[in-house]
Amino acid sequence: MSTATSQKAEAVLEGLSEAQRQAASYLDGPLIIVAGPGSGKTRVMSHRMAYILATGVPPWRTMGVTFTNKAAAELRERCNILASRFVPNAAETNVSTFHSFGARFLRIHHDAAGLSRDFTIYDRDDQERMLKLIISDLNADAKVGEVLSSIEKAKNNNQKPDMFASIDTGYRHELHAEIYGLYEAELQKSNGVDFDDLLLKPYRILVQDDHIRSEMQDRYQHIMVDEFQDTNALQFELIRVLGDTHRNICVVGDPDQSIYSWRNARPENMERLAEVLPGCKIFELSESYRSTKTIISAASGLIAHNPRMIERVLFTNNEQGEPVEIGVTEHPEHEAAVIMDLVDRRMRSAVSKNGVGNLDDVAVLYRTNAQSRALETECSRRGVQYRLIGGMRFYERREIKDALALLRIVVNPNDETSLRRIINVPPRGIGPATLRKIEEFSLLNGVTLLDAVLLASDPTESRGLGLGNAALRKVRAFSDFVRTLVLNSETLYPNDLLEYALKGSGYNDWVQKDEETRAERFQNLEELGMLTEQYSNPDDRIEPRQALSDLLEHTALFANVDTLDDGVGTGSDELNSNVDAVGAITLITLHQAKGLEFDTVFIAGVAEGLLPHAMALNVRTQDEYEAACGEERRLMYVGMTRAKQKLHIMWPLYTSSSFHRRPNTPSQFLKEIPEEQVKEIEYARVPGRTPPPPVAFSSSSGVAVDRDPVVPSRRRREREKFSEIGVDDLPEEIRFKAGQRVRHETFGTGVVVNSRPVDGDLRVTVAFSEAGVKIVMASMANLEKI
DNA sequence: GGCTTAGGCTTTTTT
DNA sequence: AGCCTAAGCC
Numbered sequence: 001m002s003t004a005t006s007q008k009a010e011a012v013l014e015g016l017s018e019a020q021r022q023a024a025s026y027l028d029g030p031l032i033i034v035a036g037p038g039s040g041k042t043r044v045m046s047h048r049m050a051y052i053l054a055t056g057v058p059p060w061r062t063m064g065v066t067f068t069n070k071a072a073a074e075l076r077e078r079c080n081i082l083a084s085r086f087v088p089n090a091a092e093t094n095v096s097t098f099h100s101f102g103a104r105f106l107r108i109h110h111d112a113a114g115l116s117r118d119f120t121i122y123d124r125d126d127q128e129r130m131l132k133l134i135i136s137d138l139n140a141d142a143k144v145g146e147v148l149s150s151i152e153k154a155k156n157n158n159q160k161p162d163m164f165a166s167i168d169t170g171y172r173h174e175l176h177a178e179i180y181g182l183y184e185a186e187l188q189k190s191n192g193v194d195f196d197d198l199l200l201k202p203y204r205i206l207v208q209d210d211h212i213r214s215e216m217q218d219r220y221q222h223i224m225v226d227e228f229q230d231t232n233a234l235q236f237e238l239i240r241v242l243g244d245t246h247r248n249i250c251v252v253g254d255p256d257q258s259i260y261s262w263r264n265a266r267p268e269n270m271e272r273l274a275e276v277l278p279g280c281k282i283f284e285l286s287e288s289y290r291s292t293k294t295i296i297s298a299a300s301g302l303i304a305h306n307p308r309m310i311e312r313v314l315f316t317n318n319e320q321g322e323p324v325e326i327g328v329t330e331h332p333e334h335e336a337a338v339i340m341d342l343v344d345r346r347m348r349s350a351v352s353k354n355g356v357g358n359l360d361d362v363a364v365l366y367r368t369n370a371q372s373r374a375l376e377t378e379c380s381r382r383g384v385q386y387r388l389i390g391g392m393r394f395y396e397r398r399e400i401k402d403a404l405a406l407l408r409i410v411v412n413p414n415d416e417t418s419l420r421r422i423i424n425v426p427p428r429g430i431g432p433a434t435l436r437k438i439e440e441f442s443l444l445n446g447v448t449l450l451d452a453v454l455l456a457s458d459p460t461e462s463r464g465l466g467l468g469n470a471a472l473r474k475v476r477a478f479s480d481f482v483r484t485l486v487l488n489s490e491t492l493y494p495n496d497l498l499e500y501a502l503k504g505s506g507y508n509d510w511v512q513k514d515e516e517t518r519a520e521r522f523q524n525l526e527e528l529g530m531l532t533e534q535y536s537n538p539d540d541r542i543e544p545r546q547a548l549s550d551l552l553e554h555t556a557l558f559a560n561v562d563t564l565d566d567g568v569g570t571g572s573d574e575l576n577s578n579v580d581a582v583g584a585i586t587l588i589t590l591h592q593a594k595g596l597e598f599d600t601v602f603i604a605g606v607a608e609g610l611l612p613h614a615m616a617l618n619v620r621t622q623d624e625y626e627a628a629c630g631e632e633r634r635l636m637y638v639g640m641t642r643a644k645q646k647l648h649i650m651w652p653l654y655t656s657s658s659f660h661r662r663p664n665t666p667s668q669f670l671k672e673i674p675e676e677q678v679k680e681i682e683y684a685r686v687p688g689r690t691p692p693p694p695v696a697f698s699s700s701s702g703v704a705v706d707r708d709p710v711v712p713s714r715r716r717r718e719r720e721k722f723s724e725i726g727v728d729d730l731p732e733e734i735r736f737k738a739g740q741r742v743r744h745e746t747f748g749t750g751v752v753v754n755s756r757p758v759d760g761d762l763r764v765t766v767a768f769s770e771a772g773v774k775i776v777m778a779s780m781a782n783l784e785k786i
Numbered sequence: 787g788g789c790t791t792a793g794g795c796t797t798t799t800t801t
Numbered sequence: 802a803g804c805c806t807a808a809g810c811c
Contacts, residue, residue, distance in 0.1 A: 067801055068801070069801095097801070098801075099801060124800080195801065198801095230801090259799075260799080260800080260801085262798080262799065262800090263799085263800065263801075367798070367799075368797080368798055368799075369797085369798085369799085370797060370798090390799095390800085393800090424788095427788080427789065427790095429787090429788070429789090430788090431787060431788045431789080432787090432788085433787060433788080434787080434788090468787090470787090471787080557801090589798090589799065589800095590799080591798090591799045591800070592799090592800085610798095613798055613799080614798090615797095615798050615799090616798065616799080635799080
């Protein structure tokens with residue numbers, strides 16, 4: 001490096017801590033950056049990318065990979081801001097998500113993948129539709145979700161159907177393998193790919209095609225990957241291959257924040273990279289610039305219960321801060337009310353201190369999307385602005401998918417899934433029987449389903465379809481519409497084409513029919529219309545058809561977190577809020593909250609069965625149980641470390657307020673948080689605890705005033721839970737000992753092999769004769785003694 | 787043959 | 802709330 005160059009490079013590193021600077025400026029081979037929560041991960045990545053450019057590496061020879069479009073945009077922009085002083089074309093770095101990288105790769109090398117350029121990207125809903133059809137054609141007894149996860153697993157391990165079939169035997173496995181094969185054939189026929197294909201097909205091409213591989217390997221001098229703990233086997237291999245020439249692979253992540261193993265992520269990938277790439281350097285960023293000492297200690301105490309390959313200690317020089325509050329409430333609705341009261345109080349105190357309270361600084365985190373309902377209702381009731389992340393994602397809404405399906409059949413005439421989706425939506429008299437005849441014709445004559453439909457417009461040829469007069473008339477009307485739609489696509493830009501499609505198909509009129517839903521559906525279609533405007537500027541000198549393809553690619557690859565900053569701001573429109581604040585409170589799942597931070601964080605519903613979630617713990621072996629529980633614990637850890645100033649953890653005594661309610665037990669994770677960092681507050685009377693704490697109520701929901709809780713000491717309660725309560729102390733109906741024969745509704749009969757009391761409940765391990773070994777909670781499982 | 791309606795069932799997390 | 806099925810109606 002020349003002196004001038006090295007001065008530029010040094011300037012780019014300004015403002016980094018010593019540890020950050022070392023990680024950002026190490027360019028001598030592979031490195032792993034283990035970055036704890038709030039340690040400046042994004043900062044280090046963007047500075048490092050800028051540093052690479054400042055040393056003279058051309059932007060097009062760098063590559064940055066993230067999981068979300070939002071993270072990609074942030075990395076690109078921050079790097080550009082830092083480097084543009086020295087490098088004029090700093091914005092030309094290749095920063096993208098795994099999936100958009102794959103899509104771009106396949107658009108270029110579509111021939112090698114056996115696709116045409118206009119292939120369709122199928123999302124989960126499309127996949128499910130295809131599989132449903134295949135399963136019902138086979139008359140097979142298979143669950144769509146289970147087949148899908150088999151297929152995903154196979155693809156993530158680079159197994160084609162025959163390979164997948166050979167790795168295991170058993171009825172179910174063979175059936176899944178067969179369906180997988182048919183599914184692949186269907187994709188091929190449809191000129192379509194699924195999300196996994198966006199990685200798998202490029203990987204296979206790279207492995208097989210020496211020319212393409214060496215071209216790419218030579219090109220990418222530096223590769224950086226974000227959130228590496230969430231990569232799967234395929235993504236690991238893809239990165240390894242791409243970086244094999246220059247070996248400048250830099251991965252950033254935190255094994256403690258790995259929360260996607262259900263999506264086949266391999267948290268051990270971080271450590272494994274060091275084995276695969278000899279001489280790999282490991283940097284640790286252990287100082288948190290985000291949270292208070294209290295929050296860091298609390299979170300560290302929790303995560304210490306997980307077995308870890310490398311011990312890590314997170315620390316901070318921030319202030320001590322307030323204790324973590326564990327709040328006990330009556331039921332989820334009460335929990336929501338208490339949370340809103342606490343938010344209200346915090347906003348008011350912010351107003352008195354700095355003159356303004358900002359709801360943007362507050363988030364409520366929860367395990368399942370369904371939990372947002374109680375919170376939404378409470379926000380609406382009080383007129384508090386909120387921002388709901390996730391739930392039903394925009395591009396997954398029915399009317400949006402229908403509208404896009406109309407456009408998709410124009411771009412890709414082989415896209416049967418989209419054609420089936422809208423051939424009789426709105427109802428136009430083309431029912432199952434008519435559709436079957438069209439299908440038969442298409443199979444018999446080797447033409448696409450769409451071509452068979454379009455035949456109906458031809459007076460003579462249409463007889464071949466074998467339809468009655470009435471049915472033919474209806475298909476012909478649809479066919480005529482599709483023909484004009486396709487013709488119009490040559491000249492109309494996406495905005496006008498969409499409008500034509502919605503009008504001409506009768507979709508607009510149909511949407512108006514349902515009084516309940518029309519306002520929302522219409523609004524969503526309007527929003528889609530706005531998006532199409534961005535792809536409809538003739539000045540961009542992009543042909544209408546190309547613009548349409550670009551639009552569809554965008555809708556396929558854009559996820560929901562990406563729109564986080566767009567202020568979805570639902571809630572009531574009037575600002576009659578009794579909260580003195582601006583902005584909007586964020587409601588978000590723990591998974592989606594990763595990477596975000598807020599001054600004040602509430603984690604709601606921290607009860608056994610919800611966090612850890614019962615479904616996650618429904619596994620066969622003890623080892624699997626430990627692994628699943630570990631992942632749920634990491635989820636809790638991610639949630640806790642989102643908080644900068646104040647963390648509230650809430651759990652409701654009952655599962656709901658209705659008469660179906662069942663008692664909850666607090667999450668096992670609560671007692672793993674060191675008690676020095678915790679203050680417990682009872683907003684509801686806890687049965688069995690005496691005396692009931694005197695509670696002072698605020699106006700709306702009964703929030704207790706701040707005071708130290710009058711409850712038995714934590715140590716005493718733990719002693720009660722663990723040493724003094726044995727199986728024999730439990731109520732008869734949930735008392736199961738080893739050897740007891742039981743019957744379960746779905747698992748059938750089995751024998752108890754082990755049982756352990758957990759918080760007034762019993763964790764029972766049962767070996768079922770049909771279903772294998774299951775671990776269940778006695779109060780939930782409804783086991784019958786036999 | 788196709789459409790509408792009612793009732794039962796289920797809902798972990800998502801690039 | 803949305804999907805599926807069954808039943809009754811046009």
